[in-house]
Amino acid sequence: MIIERHSLISGARKAHGSVVIIDVFRAFTTAAYVMANGAERIISVGSLPEAFALKRSNPNWVLMGERDGKRVDGFDFGNSPFEIKEIDFSRKTVIQTTSAGTQGIANAKAAVEILPGSFVLAGAIIKHIQKTQPEAVSLVAMGSAGVEPSEEDELCAIYIEEALKGRTSDFDEMKLRIRRAPSGSKFFDPSQPHFHEEDFQMALDLDRFDFILKVMKTDRIYVIREKP
Numbered sequence: 001m002i003i004e005r006h007s008l009i010s011g012a013r014k015a016h017g018s019v020v021i022i023d024v025f026r027a028f029t030t031a032a033y034v035m036a037n038g039a040e041r042i043i044s045v046g047s048l049p050e051a052f053a054l055k056r057s058n059p060n061w062v063l064m065g066e067r068d069g070k071r072v073d074g075f076d077f078g079n080s081p082f083e084i085k086e087i088d089f090s091r092k093t094v095i096q097t098t099s100a101g102t103q104g105i106a107n108a109k110a111a112v113e114i115l116p117g118s119f120v121l122a123g124a125i126i127k128h129i130q131k132t133q134p135e136a137v138s139l140v141a142m143g144s145a146g147v148e149p150s151e152e153d154e155l156c157a158i159y160i161e162e163a164l165k166g167r168t169s170d171f172d173e174m175k176l177r178i179r180r181a182p183s184g185s186k187f188f189d190p191s192q193p194h195f196h197e198e199d200f201q202m203a204l205d206l207d208r209f210d211f212i213l214k215v216m217k218t219d220r221i222y223v224i225r226e227k228p
Contacts, residue, residue: 001129002136003164005157009146012107017136019111020125020160024152025183026079027065027101027142028116028213029203033081034064035225036209038090042223044097044116044215046106048072051097058093065097070194072097082198096223100142105215108140114215116223119156123207126163128228137164144183151181152203175204 006014012021022028031042045051048067052074055063063075064084071078077087079098096102101116108114112134115125129137139160141153155174162169178184179200186192187200202208214226 001133001164003161004136004138005161006138006140007149007154008143009103009107011140012104012142013109015108015138015140016110016112017138018113018115018129018132018134019108019138019140020115020117021101021104021108021140021142022117022153022156023098023101023104023142024118024156024203025150026081026199026203027096027098028118029120030064030079030081030084031096031116031213031223032118032120032209033085033202034089034094035211035213037084037087039092039094042094042096044102044105044221044223045095046097046103048097051095054095062089062092062094064094065102067099078194080194080196080199081202082196085202099145103146104140104142105221111138116213116215117156117160119159119204119206120202120208121212122156122160124210124212124228126160128212129164131228150183152178152183171206178204
């Protein structure tokens with residue numbers, strides 16, 4: 001098994017084989033909680049016009065996502081796992097668009113399969129890859145807006161890579177590094193109330209879920225929940 005690590009939108013374009021698109025803060029943490037709360041599927045889109053067009057055609061679908069970390073005007077929810085943790089999404093279709101994570105999905109054109117990744121799903125992703133044994137694995141850390149590396153996504157990629165190579169990472173040390181980084185400290189900044197401290201804690205709840213998220217491609221890209 002060949003394992004490569006890439007970063008940002010440019011890295012997603014280079015990724016091939018079994019591709020893990022990593023967005024810890026917060027797209028694929030939030031998506032995991034949405035699916036755990038009963039959603040049927042998440043439709044992943046790159047642009048706001050596409051998201052709004054889908055909502056107009058399907059008024060019962062749920063709009064979720066952000067730009068610059070903030071909920072988009074007209075959306076039902078932002079990109080916060082804390083804000084949706086008690087929401088019942090049973091049998092709902094959720095449209096998700098974000099600045100980084102969904103952009104990675106949209107740009108991973110050479111992937112054989114795409115797995116949205118975060119720490120809450122890390123163990124299940126590792127188990128799936130160990131079981132399927134793909135020839136190539138690409139771990140893509142999406143960073144901030146897909147253009148600037150971030151500590152949490154890079155470390156999540158390292159954590160998964162090390163596990164696939166049979167090595168153990170010091171997750172507590174990783175968590176401290178993420179807390180000190182700008183992308184982590186913003187969740188403790190009162191001047192940025194759209195970043196909840198609870199989001200930080202929920203995103204770093206390692207291996208919370210025992211399922212993977214898997215991207216399916218038909219007439220559009222959507223994400224389903226699947227046991228590894």
